[in-house]
Amino acid sequence: xxxxxxxxxxxxxxxxxxxxxxxxxxxxxxxxxxxxxxxxxxxxxxxxxxxxxxxxxxxxxxxxxxxxxxxxxxxxxxxxxxxxxxxxxxxxxxxxxxxxxxxxxxxxxxxxxxxxxxxxxxxxxxxxxxxxxxxxxxxxxxxxxxxxxxxxxxxxxxxxxxxxxxxxxxxxxxxxxxxxxxxxxxxxxxxxxxxxxxxxxxxxxxxxxxxxxxxxxxxxxxxxxxxxxxxxxxxxxxxxxxxxxxxxxxxxxxxxxxxxxxxxxxxxxxxxxxxxxxxxxxxxxxxxxx
Numbered sequence: 001x002x003x004x005x006x007x008x009x010x011x012x013x014x015x016x017x018x019x020x021x022x023x024x025x026x027x028x029x030x031x032x033x034x035x036x037x038x039x040x041x042x043x044x045x046x047x048x049x050x051x052x053x054x055x056x057x058x059x060x061x062x063x064x065x066x067x068x069x070x071x072x073x074x075x076x077x078x079x080x081x082x083x084x085x086x087x088x089x090x091x092x093x094x095x096x097x098x099x100x101x102x103x104x105x106x107x108x109x110x111x112x113x114x115x116x117x118x119x120x121x122x123x124x125x126x127x128x129x130x131x132x133x134x135x136x137x138x139x140x141x142x143x144x145x146x147x148x149x150x151x152x153x154x155x156x157x158x159x160x161x162x163x164x165x166x167x168x169x170x171x172x173x174x175x176x177x178x179x180x181x182x183x184x185x186x187x188x189x190x191x192x193x194x195x196x197x198x199x200x201x202x203x204x205x206x207x208x209x210x211x212x213x214x215x216x217x218x219x220x221x222x223x224x225x226x227x228x229x230x231x232x233x234x235x236x237x238x239x240x241x242x243x244x245x246x247x248x249x250x251x252x253x254x255x256x257x258x259x260x261x262x263x264x265x266x267x268x269x270x271x272x273x274x275x276x277x278x279x280x281x282x283x284x285x286x287x288x289x290x
Contacts, residue, residue: 017256020062020107021047023083025100031086032166035133036098037074040083040106050108051080055140056115056219056247056275060255061085062107063100067093070252070270072137073111077144083108086136086168112255113274116141116219117245124217125153127209127239129230131160131202131222135168137247137274138221142176149181154216156209157184160202160226164188164195183210202226206233213238219275221247228285231278244278 022043029037042050050059053073062068075084089098100106118141126145128138138157145152157176161167167186177184185205187198198205203226216239220230227246234244250262250269257271265284267273 017109017112018254020060020068020109021050022105023047023050023108025102025104025106026082027102028098028100031168031170034089034098035086035166035168036089037084037086038097038100039075040085040108041081042083042108043105047108048081050110051083053077053111053140054115055118055144056137057111057113058137058252058255058270058274059083059085059108059110059112060252061087061097062109063093063096064105064107066096068107068109068253069093069097070112070255071097072247072274074136074139075143076147077140078147086133086139088133109255113270114272114276116247116275117217117277118144121145121217121219122151123153124215125156125211127156127158127211127216127218127234129158129202129206129218129220129222129234131226131230132162132166133168134220134222134226134247135159135161138219139169141219146176146179146182154211155182156211157182158187158202158205158209159184160187160189160200160205160222162189164192164197185209201229203229203233206230206237209237211237213240217243217245219245219247220278224248224285228282231282231285241279241282242277245275246278246281247274248276248281249274 023040027039061071071085074086252270253259253261257268262269
């Protein structure tokens with residue numbers, strides 16, 4: 001695996017970042033009824049730079065004739081030649097994407113944006129806090145850390161979702177839980193009769209996390225209200241604000257900072273994010289108009 005500092009950080013080297021390149025669906029794996037994970041391969045060997053990305057980056061994914069959307073990358077950064085993206089059906093474009101079949105062709109632009117600060121996390125304890133689909137953008141960071149396990153301290157994953165039926169990457173979570181040097185805690189908002197785990201929002205699990213705040217760094221991804229309360233809980237735990245990073249999900253259209261659709265206060269999420277240090281955006285998270 002390439003050193004963290006050598007992984008490409010943008011699509012700036014591509015001839016035209018606004019021009020989609022073709023990729024073919026290899027696999028469509030249904031996570032639960034309205035969410036699917038797609039595996040794509042570039043149609044041309046010349047487009048293999050599509051698959052070189054940093055954890056936390058995103059692509060613009062297009063179903064021709066329907067539309068284009070920003071989708072976070074959820075695969076392993078070390079696996080070149082294939083893109084993995086996890087998508088929840090919430091509208092016409094996402095519905096078309098989640099229903100793709102092997103052999104279907106899509107357009108891809110990117111990868112774009114600033115990712116998780118993997119180099120800053122090296123040598124420290126790492127807390128990954130995910131809400132719902134927010135586990136998908138965090139998965140590449142976790143896979144990278146597990147591939148270089150000796151470079152990191154304690155790794156804690158705190159994952160909250162609405163119900164047991166909406167747990168992402170269920171089998172892999174079970175495999176990760178078997179590793180003695182990885183702490184994974186899952187909680188659900190609403191339990192079913194066969195659920196025997198934690199019930200409650202993910203912020204309720206944070207005080208129980210056995211971490212040393214003086215040497216920890218936190219990566220947070222989920223709904224904005226969840227991230228606002230998560231940052232507050234991490235601060236209460238003793239983490240410094242400069243050690244907390246959040247990934248913003250915004251209405252991105254161009255991916256390169258030209259259209260302004262993703263403006264969040266003074267920042268453009270697609271170009272300056274989607275990952276931000278908490279102290280850059282925390283004051284904005286509480287403003288409903290944004």
